[in-house]
Amino acid sequence: MASTEKISAFPYPFVENNVYRYSNNAIPLNPPIAIEVTDSYIEELNLKRGLLKMHPKRCFHSEPHTMDAQWEALDLILNQLAEYYPEKFKLVTNGGHWIFNNLHKGEKQSFTFGDPTTLDREPLDFVGRHVQEDLILMMQRDGDLFLDAGQLCFPANWSLYFDAGMSFKEIHTPIPGFQSASLDERILQFLMRIEAGSPWWRKNWSLMAGNRLDTSLETFAEWGQARKKVTKENVGELVHLRVEVQKLFRLPKSNGILFTIHTHMLPLEQFIKHTPWLEQFSSILQELPDFIADYKGISLYREVVLEYLEKELEKR
Amino acid sequence: MFSYVEGKRKLLFCTDSEVDRNLYILVRQALDENVTFEFHILEEESEESFVNQWFHKQKMGAYLYISGKEDFVKRIKDVAMMAGFTEHDMQSLINGPVKKKLICCTCHGVNEVSDQTHVVCVHCGQELEVSDHYSRRLDAYLGYVTIK
Amino acid sequence: MHQKSTLEVRVKSIIKETATIKRFTLQALNGLKLPPFSGGSHISTHLPKASGTLERSYSVFNLSEPGSIEIAVRLAEPSTGGSEYWHHHVSEGDVLKVSYPKNHFPLSFQAKHHVFYAAGIGITPFLSMMAELSEKNQSFELHYAAKSKEQCAFFDFLNQTYPGLCHFYFSEGENRQRLSAKLLMDHRIGTHVYFCGPDKMIQEFSSAAIRYGYPAFNFHFERFASPVKKDALPFGITLKQSGKHLEVPAERSLLDVLREIGIDVSYSCRVGGCGTCEVKVAEGEIDHYDSFLTDEQRCSNRTMLSCVSRGKGNVLLDL
Numbered sequence: 052m053a054s055t056e057k058i059s060a061f062p063y064p065f066v067e068n069n070v071y072r073y074s075n076n077a078i079p080l081n082p083p084i085a086i087e088v089t090d091s092y093i094e095e096l097n098l099k100r101g102l103l104k105m106h107p108k109r110c111f112h113s114e115p116h117t118m119d120a121q122w123e124a125l126d127l128i129l130n131q132l133a134e135y136y137p138e139k140f141k142l143v144t145n146g147g148h149w150i151f152n153n154l155h156k157g158e159k160q161s162f163t164f165g166d167p168t169t170l171d172r173e174p175l176d177f178v179g180r181h182v183q184e185d186l187i188l189m190m191q192r193d194g195d196l197f198l199d200a201g202q203l204c205f206p207a208n209w210s211l212y213f214d215a216g217m218s219f220k221e222i223h224t225p226i227p228g229f230q231s232a233s234l235d236e237r238i239l240q241f242l243m244r245i246e247a248g249s250p251w252w253r254k255n256w257s258l259m260a261g262n263r264l265d266t267s268l269e270t271f272a273e274w275g276q277a278r279k280k281v282t283k284e285n286v287g288e289l290v291h292l293r294v295e296v297q298k299l300f301r302l303p304k305s306n307g308i309l310f311t312i313h314t315h316m317l318p319l320e321q322f323i324k325h326t327p328w329l330e331q332f333s334s335i336l337q338e339l340p341d342f343i344a345d346y347k348g349i350s351l352y353r354e355v356v357l358e359y360l361e362k363e364l365e366k367r
Numbered sequence: 368m369f370s371y372v373e374g375k376r377k378l379l380f381c382t383d384s385e386v387d388r389n390l391y392i393l394v395r396q397a398l399d400e401n402v403t404f405e406f407h408i409l410e411e412e413s414e415e416s417f418v419n420q421w422f423h424k425q426k427m428g429a430y431l432y433i434s435g436k437e438d439f440v441k442r443i444k445d446v447a448m449m450a451g452f453t454e455h456d457m458q459s460l461i462n463g464p465v466k467k468k469l470i471c472c473t474c475h476g477v478n479e480v481s482d483q484t485h486v487v488c489v490h491c492g493q494e495l496e497v498s499d500h501y502s503r504r505l506d507a508y509l510g511y512v513t514i515k
Numbered sequence: 516m517h518q519k520s521t522l523e524v525r526v527k528s529i530i531k532e533t534a535t536i537k538r539f540t541l542q543a544l545n546g547l548k549l550p551p552f553s554g555g556s557h558i559s560t561h562l563p564k565a566s567g568t569l570e571r572s573y574s575v576f577n578l579s580e581p582g583s584i585e586i587a588v589r590l591a592e593p594s595t596g597g598s599e600y601w602h603h604h605v606s607e608g609d610v611l612k613v614s615y616p617k618n619h620f621p622l623s624f625q626a627k628h629h630v631f632y633a634a635g636i637g638i639t640p641f642l643s644m645m646a647e648l649s650e651k652n653q654s655f656e657l658h659y660a661a662k663s664k665e666q667c668a669f670f671d672f673l674n675q676t677y678p679g680l681c682h683f684y685f686s687e688g689e690n691r692q693r694l695s696a697k698l699l700m701d702h703r704i705g706t707h708v709y710f711c712g713p714d715k716m717i718q719e720f721s722s723a724a725i726r727y728g729y730p731a732f733n734f735h736f737e738r739f740a741s742p743v744k745k746d747a748l749p750f751g752i753t754l755k756q757s758g759k760h761l762e763v764p765a766e767r768s769l770l771d772v773l774r775e776i777g778i779d780v781s782y783s784c785r786v787g788g789c790g791t792c793e794v795k796v797a798e799g800e801i802d803h804y805d806s807f808l809t810d811e812q813r814c815s816n817r818t819m820l821s822c823v824s825r826g827k828g829n830v831l832l833d834l
Contacts, residue, residue, distance in 0.1 A: 068781070075789045075791050076789075076791070077783055077788075078784045078785075078789070079784060079786060108475070116624075190624075192624035193623050193624050210472060213472070213500075213509050214502070216504035217502060221503075224499070224501075237793075238790075240790060241807060244806055246615060247615035248550075249788075251789075268472045271514075272493060272512045279514065301617075303550045303551055303556070303616045303618075304550075304552065305553060306553040306556075306618050306621055374726075375728040426701060426703060426704060427704060427706050427727065427728070428729060429728070451627040451628075451705015451706070453625060453705075453732065455730035455732040
C-alpha cells in the first residue's frame with residue numbers, strides 16, 4: 052500500500068512565509084492541466100478500483116442533476132489525458148461516438164458522448180478510474196456551491212457519504228478557525244468567480260502517521276492508531292508529509308466546478324534531505340497554533356517530530 | 368422564537384395545537400398592520416391534501432409560519448417546500464423535545480441521541496463523539512471516533 | 516495585469532434582426548466547437564480599435580448549429596464605441612478575440628417557475644435561459660416589451676419556438692400595451708423572476724418585487740458591466756495607524772509598496788482573483804481592477820485588492 056514518491060517530483064507546499072495559517076493560497080494554473088500521471092499510476096489505480104469495488108457508497112456519490120457536469124468532466128479529462136500523455140492514452144471522437152484507449156492499462160472503451168446507457172458507470176465514476184486524482188463536482192445553485200457529486204478514494208479524513216449535498220460552508224464547519232475573519236465566505240466568493248478557461252490550483256498539507264492514501268473518516272479507527280506509535284526511532288520512516296494538489300476548473304455548460312485532488316506523500320526521512328525544506332518546515336511546525344495542529348491530526352506526535360527535525364538541523 | 372417579517376402581502380399560520388402561544392403575537396401584529404392572513408390548526412395527518420392545496424394556490428409575497436411538535440413541523444415543511452416555499456418565505460418553531468440523529472462515521476449506521484456528548488454506536492459498537500457537523504440531506508449529525 | 520485566456524473566433528454570419536439590431540454568429544477557427552455555456556452566460560469581446568483594445572460584454576445564445584456562439588448587438592445612440600464597432604467595422608470572415616463564456620446571471624435551481632421580463636435588447640440573456648429550461652422541461656414564461664413588432668428582435672423565432680409562453684408589449688402603433696410591473700403580483704409561490712433592460716426598467720421592477728413581498732432570493736437582474744479602464748496612474752496612500760504617507764508609482768502595485776516597508780500583507784495569485792491581499796480602505800476612491808469583489812463591495816469604497824487595484828488621488832488605508 053506504500054505510495055510514496057521521488058523527492059524531485061514532490062510538490063513542496065510552502066511558499067516564502069515561515070508561518071502557516073489557513074488562507075486562500077490559490078494561484079492561476081499554467082499550463083491548464085487537470086491531471087498528472089506519475090510513476091505510481093498503475094499501483095494507485097489498482098488501489099482506487101479496489102476501494103471502489105469494496106466500498107462503493109463511501110467512494111462515489113452523485114445527485115441526478117449532475118449528469119451534464121459529469122459529462123463535461125469526462126470530456127475535459129479524457130481530452131487532456133490524450134493530449135498531454137499521447138504515449139499512454141488515445142482518444143478518437145467521431146461526432147458523438149468516442150473511443151478511449153488506455154494503453155498504459157490495456158483497456159479500451161467506446162461509448163456515445165452524453166448517452167449514459169453506453170457506459171457501465173456514471174461518467175465521473177468511469178473517468179475517475181483512469182486517473183490518480185480524486186474528482187469532486189461542486190455545483191453552483193442559487194448563489195452557493197454544493198458538493199453534488201464525487202469520486203473519492205483518498206480523502207484526508209473526511210466522509211464523502213456524509214458531506215455529499217452540503218454547501219461549501221457547511222462542509223468546512225468542522226475546521227476550527229475557518230469561519231473567523233469570514234475566510235469561508237471569502238473562499239466561497241473566490242470559487243464562485245472562477246471562470247472557464249482560467250483554472251486555478253492550490254496545495255494543502257498535513258502530516259500523517261503511516262503511509263496510507265485511503266485515510267477515509269470511515270477507517271479512522273484503524274489508521275488513526277498509528278499516531279500513538281510514533282517514536283524517536285521510527286519517526287523519520289513512519290511520519291509522512293501529505294500534500295494534496297487541488298485544481299479547480301469551471302465547467303461552462305453546467306456552470307459547475309471540477310476539483311481534481313492529487314495526493315502525494317513523502318516520508319520525513321526523504322523530505323529532510325533537502326535542507327531548505329527541513330529548515331522552513333521546522334520553523335513552521337514549531338510556530339503552528341494548536342488549533343491547526345489538532346485539526347491536521349499532528350498534536351499527538353508533534354513533539355517527537357520537532358525533536359527529530361532539530362536533531363537533523365544540528366547535523367547540517 | 369419567531370420574528371415578524373415586514374413587507375409581506377399575506378401571512379400563513381399553521382400549528383398542530385389550539386393552545387399554541389407562539390403565533391399569537393404575530394397574529395396580533397398582522398391585525399394591527401392590516402396584513403391579510405390565514406390561520407389553520409391542523410390536527411389530523413389526513414389533512415395533508417388540504418395543506419398541499421392550500422400551499423399550492425399561494426402567490427409570491429406570501430410568508431409561512433409553522434409551529435408545532437417536531438414531526439408536525441417536519442411534515443408541513445416538506446409539503447411547503449414541494450409547493451415552492453423556501454427558507455426565504457417561511458419560519459418554523461418546534462414545541463417540545465427534538466430528536467437528533469447521529470450517523471456513525473465508521474459504519475454509517477443511524478443512532479438516536481438527545482444531549483449526550485458521547486455514545487456507543489448501536490450498530491458497530493464504536494464509541495462516538497457527537498459533533499455539530501450537520502447534513503441536511505441525511506437530516507443527521509456526524510459522530511466521530513476519537514483516538515485516546 | 517493578468518491576461519485571461521481568450522478564444523479566437525471567426526464571424527461566420529451577420530444577420531440584421533431589426534433596423535438597429537444585428538446578430539453575429541461566431542465560430543471556432545480550427546473547425547472545432549466553441550465551448551458550450553449555461554443559460555444567462557456572456558462573453559467579453561476584444562475590439563481592436565485604433566485607440567486601443569476595447570472590451571465589451573454581450574450575452575450569448577445559439578440559435579444556429581451546435582458549437583457556435585451568437586450575440587446580438589443594438590446600435591446605441593450615442594455609441595460608447597462597442598456597438599458602433601460591431602455594426603460598422605465587423606464583417607463576415609473577420610477574426611476576433613473573445614473570452615470564454617462566463618455566467619453572472621444564472622437560472623435559479625430550485626425555482627418551480629421562471630418568469631423573464633425583457634425590454635428591447637434586454638431579451639438576449641433570456642434566449643439561452645429559455646433554451647436551457649425548455650431542454651430540461653421546466654416551467655417558464657416571457658414578457659417582452661419593444662416599440663413595435665418590427666423593432667422586436669426574435670419575435671417570430673420566439674413565437675414559433677415557445678408558443679403560448681411569450682407575451683409581447685408594443686409601445687407604438689395600434690393596440691399599445693405597457694409592460695407593467697403589476698404582473699409580478701400574480702406569480703405562484705416558488706417563482707423566480709428575471710429582469711433585463713434599461714436601468715429605469717430594472718429599478719421599477721426591482722422595487723415592485725420588494726413592495727409585493729418578494730424575497731431578494733427570488734428576483735434577479737442583469738446590468739451590463741461598465742467598461743474597464745486599464746491605465747495605471749500613480750496615487751498616494753496614508754496609513755491610518757502610523758500616519759505614514761507613501762506614493763505608489765504607476766509601474767508598481769500597492770501590494771509591492773506595502774510589503775517593501777514591512778507591512779506583511781499576505782497574497783497568493785497577484786492577479787486580482789483570489790482575494791488574499793485585500794486591504795481595508797478608510798477613506799478615498801478606488802479603481803477596482805480585480806475579478807474577486809462583488810459589485811456591492813466595490814461600490815462601498817471600503818476595501819481593495821492591493822495587487823491590482825489602485826486609488827484615485829490619495830487613499831487612507833486602515834493599516
